[in-house]
Amino acid sequence: MLISEAFKAFKATQNNVQWSVSAFNEKGELVLSLWHQFFQPVTVNGERAMKYVDRVSRWSGNGNSEFREKLDLATKNGATVRAIIAKTNSPEAIACGEDASKYKNTFSPKIDWVGSITKWDSDNFEIVFSKQV
Incomplete structure (x- = not known):
């Protein structure tokens, strides 16, 4: 699946289909x-989950600053x-x-996963995803 199709599965539109790797959807x-x-x-409250651990300084490119801005906003708003x-x-x-x-x-869009940001220090970030019930 193309990345643009994966974003559409969540009703999210990339700012630029060539380099955007983050977007907010209508919700x-x-x-x-x-x-x-x-x-x-990982295990969270006795349930299986998946934790994503990375740092934005690992990569560069046009999508990097947009990714940082969106992580800032999502953290601030508890998205x-x-x-x-x-x-x-x-x-x-x-x-x-x-x-x-x-x-x-x-x-591949993980339609049944819902995540929350558990760490964001303007470089390092962690997001824990659980299956939606």
Whole structure:
């Protein structure tokens, strides 16, 4: 699935389909494209969940400042976070902050996941996702 199609699954529109990896939808939820390799399973209140751990300084590009701004706003407003899982054929390159558009990537909206930001210090961030019941 294309990234633009994944955002549409949440009724969110990217500012720029070439580089936007974050957008708010009509419900005020923050929709983020997040790399598969930075997720880890966790237990929250006895239930299985997924935690995303990353830092925005790991990568650069046009979408970076927009991503930071949206994380700031979502943290301030306590917005729900929705996930699009991005997978690449070159996880090592992504981990090093290389331009992801150079690689074969796929995008899958996790419609049944609802997340909340548990850490954001203007660089490092963590988001915990649970299945929506």
